[in-house]
Amino acid sequence: MKRNSIAIVGAAETTDLGRIPNMSQVQLHADAALNAIEDAGLKISDIDGVATAGHNAVEIAHYLGIIPSWLDGTSVGGCSFMLHVNHAAAAIHAGLCKTVLITHGESGKSQQGRFGRPIFPSLFQQQFERPFGATIPPTMFPIPVLRYMKDYNLKEDQLAMVSVVQREWAGRNPRSTFKDPITTADVLNSKMICYPFRLLMCCLVTDGGGALILTKAERAKDHPQKPVYIRGFGESGETPLISQMDDFTSSAAFRTSGKNAFKAAGINHNDVDHLMIYDAFAHLPIYGLEDLGFVKPGEAGNFIADGNTRPGGSLPVNTNGGGLSYMHSGMYGMYALQEGVRQMRGIAPAQINGANISVVHGVGGMFGAAGTVVMSNNDQD
Amino acid sequence: MTDQRELPIPTPETKHFWEGTKVGELRLQRCQECSKHYFPPRHFCPGCGSKKTVVFKASGYATLYSYVISHIPAPGIKPPYAIAVAKLEEGPKMMCNILNCDQTPEALVLDMPLKVIFQKVSDEITLPQFEPK
Numbered sequence: 001m002k003r004n005s006i007a008i009v010g011a012a013e014t015t016d017l018g019r020i021p022n023m024s025q026v027q028l029h030a031d032a033a034l035n036a037i038e039d040a041g042l043k044i045s046d047i048d049g050v051a052t053a054g055h056n057a058v059e060i061a062h063y064l065g066i067i068p069s070w071l072d073g074t075s076v077g078g079c080s081f082m083l084h085v086n087h088a089a090a091a092i093h094a095g096l097c098k099t100v101l102i103t104h105g106e107s108g109k110s111q112q113g114r115f116g117r118p119i120f121p122s123l124f125q126q127q128f129e130r131p132f133g134a135t136i137p138p139t140m141f142p143i144p145v146l147r148y149m150k151d152y153n154l155k156e157d158q159l160a161m162v163s164v165v166q167r168e169w170a171g172r173n174p175r176s177t178f179k180d181p182i183t184t185a186d187v188l189n190s191k192m193i194c195y196p197f198r199l200l201m202c203c204l205v206t207d208g209g210g211a212l213i214l215t216k217a218e219r220a221k222d223h224p225q226k227p228v229y230i231r232g233f234g235e236s237g238e239t240p241l242i243s244q245m246d247d248f249t250s251s252a253a254f255r256t257s258g259k260n261a262f263k264a265a266g267i268n269h270n271d272v273d274h275l276m277i278y279d280a281f282a283h284l285p286i287y288g289l290e291d292l293g294f295v296k297p298g299e300a301g302n303f304i305a306d307g308n309t310r311p312g313g314s315l316p317v318n319t320n321g322g323g324l325s326y327m328h329s330g331m332y333g334m335y336a337l338q339e340g341v342r343q344m345r346g347i348a349p350a351q352i353n354g355a356n357i358s359v360v361h362g363v364g365g366m367f368g369a370a371g372t373v374v375m376s377n378n379d380q381d
Numbered sequence: 382m383t384d385q386r387e388l389p390i391p392t393p394e395t396k397h398f399w400e401g402t403k404v405g406e407l408r409l410q411r412c413q414e415c416s417k418h419y420f421p422p423r424h425f426c427p428g429c430g431s432k433k434t435v436v437f438k439a440s441g442y443a444t445l446y447s448y449v450i451s452h453i454p455a456p457g458i459k460p461p462y463a464i465a466v467a468k469l470e471e472g473p474k475m476m477c478n479i480l481n482c483d484q485t486p487e488a489l490v491l492d493m494p495l496k497v498i499f500q501k502v503s504d505e506i507t508l509p510q511f512e513p514k
Contacts, residue, residue: 126387128389131386131389132476133458142449143449146447146449150491195451195452243474248446
């Protein structure tokens with residue numbers, strides 16, 4: 001597919017984020033969708049493709065009054081929205097539809113109209129993991145980390161630094177759930193959740209949503225916002241079972257998705273001005289930086305502790321505050337994409353001056369799936 | 382919080398495994414084409430796709446590959462408890478709890494030797510668990 005031939009022309013989050021008990025989950029989808037449609041200068045009737053995760057895409061289309069000619073219900077966890085961007089770009093390119101709406105809404109905190117799990121139950125998880133008490137993300141996602149810590153001599157205070165740096169970014173974002181600065185001591189003294197993970201190393205649980213609108217880049221001039229071009233993308237999956245991850249220090253899904261995205265975009269790591277790595281837990285940016293190839297295996301802990309990803313650092317990462325401090329409804333990928341769009345439009349609260357290329361990388365399940373989107377604010381190859 | 386942990390519901394491809402634990406055998410599968418030892422159970426080899434596979438009794442020896450110690454209440458399990466991954470002598474990894482051991486980082490040392498122990502949790506289900514060797 002030709003680089004930059006598809007653009008994001010509409011992007012918005014729900015009007016409120018955090019605790020939204022007066023809205024059902026479908027309402028959150030619709031609130032975000034209507035905001036994005038307005039942002040794109042469109043009407044609902046202009047939308048002919050609908051994608052969502054964690055919810056039946058047909059219900060979202062029906063709720064909005066759309067009879068779509070293209071649907072995507074890929075639901076592989078929090079990175080599903082990255083995959084939707086990829087699939088939507090391919091579908092538009094193939095002529096299956098013209099204008100795609102991707103929605104996310106999740107009543108993670110208030111549980112208003114949130115039925116069932118946003119990811120399909122796994123046969124083997126039921127038999128070979130859940131009986132041992134591995135039933136919710138904090139009891140599953142951190143399982144590989146002690147292996148990583150031993151193999152690469154990563155220290156707990158380096159893990160804690162991930163949370164500290166995220167909070168520095170969150171302090172620059174008025175919509176962040178948590179803004180007050182924290183220290184590594186704060187993190188290491190916070191409540192033990194699942195050793196070695198403490199409360200401040202775990203993501204938030206909030207309500208919210210977001211939506212994106214994609215169309216052909218040649219139509220972007222018809223829309224009021226500065227277009228954000230899809231320069232390249234990748235996706236992959238490894239296993240729904242954290243215990244069956246091949247290498248506990250590296251995600252095969254991350255490596256495959258990242259490699260393909262960089263190749264498709266025709267960029268190298270020095271070209272990246274801004275990076276989002278889905279941070280459901282504090283180890284995710286460490287694995288992400290290494291598996292995407294920004295640093296060598298075992299180097300990310302020092303790279304973050306040395307300040308490279310913090311405000312003013314050489315590689316700004318998770319500039320909205322991330323899932324650790326900004327918001328995390330359950331499937332955070334949409335918010336990472338929204339921040340990538342804001343940075344490329346030049347309107348982010350913690351704007352990186354002169355940023356032209358943003359890489360947005362998401363995880364689904366517990367290192368189960370991955371999606372990577374390379375965005376650009378210009379259509380130069 | 383219920384007082385019973387979630388129990389596995391065996392399926393056709395896993396029946397041999399759960400029948401094995403009931404009689405004190407940890408059963409793995411081996412591919413007769415490429416010699417791969419694999420778990421979880423499947424009727425074909427996930428390495429090469431061959432359907433020529435055999436069930437065999439594993440040694441029950443493993444090492445502690447990684448773990449967390451959960452402080453979160455869970456059905457039928459009293460926190461804090463370790464959720465661990467044992468690396469079997471034959472190669473595959475398997476999730477388990479570590480029994481007959483303090484549930485502390487000091488007692489749970491990575492790469493320490495483990496051996497399988499069978500924990501009967503209902504008339505139908507016996508879980509494969511591990512303890513320090």
